[in-house]
Amino acid sequence: MDQNNTEQGFQQSSPVHHSILWRIILYFALASIALSIAASIITVLWHYEQQTESFQQRLEDIRLSYSESLGSSLWFYDEIQIRSQVKGIMNLQAISYVRVTDNLNINIENGKRPHHSDIDTLPISFNGKDIGVLEIAFDRDAVIAEASRAAITTLIALLVSLALLATMLGIIVHRLINRRISEMAGQVNERVTANRYAPLSIDSDGKHDEIDILISAFNELSQQMNDQLQQKTAAQQQLKTINIELEDRVKERTQNLQKTVDELNQTLEELHSAQNKLIEAEKLSSLGGMVAGIAHEINTPLGLCITIHSYINDHYVAVRKTFEQGEMRNQDFVEFIGMMEESLAILDKNLQRAAHLIKSFKQVSEDQTGEHIRRFNLLDYINEILETLSPKFKQNKHRVEVDCSDNLWMETFAGSISQVITNLIMNSLLHGFEHIEEGIIRIQAAEERGNIVIRYSDTGCGLSAEAKAKIFEPFYTTKRGQGGTGLGMHLVYNIVSQRLNGEIQIDNSESGAAFRMVLPKVTEEKPEHA
Missing domain, CATH: 3.30.565.10 (Histidine kinase-like ATPase, C-terminal domain)
Structure with missing residues (x-):
């Protein structure tokens, strides 16, 4: 099963479109194109910046060259001369619009008027006095187009040179790396399929590069795997014999252990039963001690009640005898009533005490037993x-x-x-x-x-x-x-x-x-x- 997985994994990792050679060429081509495009954009921006600086210099030249003559022509209203000078300015490189105006009614322009942000304005003066305005606009689109043409030319040259370089790089990579790795992969696949780990038969180029080191390492690994495979086979055979013996021993010990567990469970049940009986005995012993204490406690008030009852009975017999003989005095009756009240109070107190004790004991004993x-x-x-x-x-x-x-x-x-x-x-x-x-x-x-x-x-x-x-x-x-x-x-x-x-x-x-x-x-x- 492991062998099949290894073969499938190898076969899945070896399609041509995943080749290192093609990936190197693809990455090199993408990097080259990106660098070429970046270089072209930088060239266009640099060229545009140079043309902008050149425009500023031209404005300064126009101001120095035409300012005085335009001022004289505008002062004397020489419209023909002004138009001639405007046409001369238009003939300069990259000038797309020229306009000359004064403070009155002269307005001479040539070219299509662009957006006001693209127009540069120069004052026209005569004898130190500003008498008009010169407006000039450069053809920036033409400048950008010229810079783009130069950049495209540079880009094409770069791409051609990089294509040649990529071709040479592909040949070198294929010769030094890709060919040898493919050959090594084929031999590895053949050994995996045959389930043998013989050393690779790839000849070294004698330069001891990374591929040679990889081949040497694989050969050493193959030797180790052959040794381990032999040891594994012997160990598996020995393990099989040990497993058979171990299964028999485990079976025998399991039977003995089950017998011991059964005996322990029986002993544990007997211990639980004995413990429950001891606990019940402890509860009954506690209740018995409580009964003895309550009996002794109740005995005192009941004994007093019996004594009082005997005392009352003796007085009652004496009073009755006196009454029957007609010798009873008022004082004797009053003393008898006082004795009865005192005795009844003692009886009530002790009977209440006994009743309270019995009630408490009854409630607690009922709670404990039921x-x-x-x-x-x-x-x-x-x-x-x-x-x-x-x-x-x-x-x-x-x-x-x-x-x-x-x-x-x-x-x-x-x-x-x-x-x-x-x-x-x-x-x-x-x-x-x-x-x-x-x-x-x-x-x-x-x-x-x-x-x-x-x-x-x-x-x-x-x-x-x-x-x-x-x-x-x-x-x-x-x-x-x-x-x-x-x-x-x-x-x-x-x-x-x-x-x-x-x-x-x-x-x-x-x-x-x-x-x-x-x-x-x-x-x-x-x-x-x-």
Whole structure:
């Protein structure tokens, strides 16, 4: 295929009308014609300039020769003499128009009057007084015609000489270059057609010019190509044998690799399943801890309610007995009413507290167990989350500060927000405040370009360089062997990036740890199959 392309390329580059000889002659002829035309134009312009200077000299001669005689004739009104002098001026070379006028009624002219711009005017004076005007016009067309004839003659002579020179140049170029290149091209074409690279058989003229150098270079190239062709043939045969062996080896290794890939895929599926189970266990563990805390928190107001109920019941029995015996006094009834009001107030306060705790826990637990998108006030929801985590803060002096607008809302998975904030708070309590008595957690939220930006920070011990690099990796924990699974922050990362379609990253902080989350204000629920 390469050989055919080479032959076609050579055949396409060898038509006669693309010959170097004819191109040299053509370029020489075009350059010669251009130079001849330029020389002719310069000759015409130069000749015209010389004639113009000659006209000016003639005007000066006419002024010196005819001024005095024309002045005398015009002064004495010798019209015959004036006409004779006008005719004499007309007989001068290249004069086409002459006119003599005075200030009165003499007006003698000869020739066709040209445009006023081509007329030269000379004053006629007598005894120092101007008495008339001599107007003279030269025949510029005749001058240009004469210059053109001279230029054409020069051009013809130049073209004839250049044609002879081009013929001689063509003969020399053909003998020294074109003939030898054509012969070399024919031999190259013959070798390409025969698919052999033998040296050229063109005889050198012994002058070692560029053609001889080209022939020598081609012969060296032919020898190299013959050697390379033999090496290529041997290499192709060897390569064919290696390819057969390689195909068999690749086939065998492909089968082994496919078996390994299948085993890895199965292992990966098992790991994913185990990871999902661990994450679900982490979520249930978090929810279980929340249940235990809420149960303990609700136990206090309910215990007070039971005590108050027993207290009220004892007073009620005593008052009823007094009443039935008819021994009840007005003072006893007033004291009973006061006790009832105080007891009912305590009952109402504790029952409201229990109801509020149950409501907060119910909302948060429903969000975590039954995920769905709903619209909620962010500040109120954060407070509900903190309410469910309040038992964790009764055991220490840590506190939470929330900086969030009371009209900031979101429409997303509320349970996912609860899981993220809960895990971050638990991380601060377990790791950040491990050796700190009074820690501060700050939760800041604001709207920015249609997104909700939440910054979570604490004043704890902060994160090490290793923790900053690996904190979102699964199973990474600093509490290995102490109950830490290493899935809390990994769960946070997955919820933010996948469930909420947001971003979470470690933020700069002067002390403690800080995280910055950017979440869509409105989350679009993905289809079930996605």
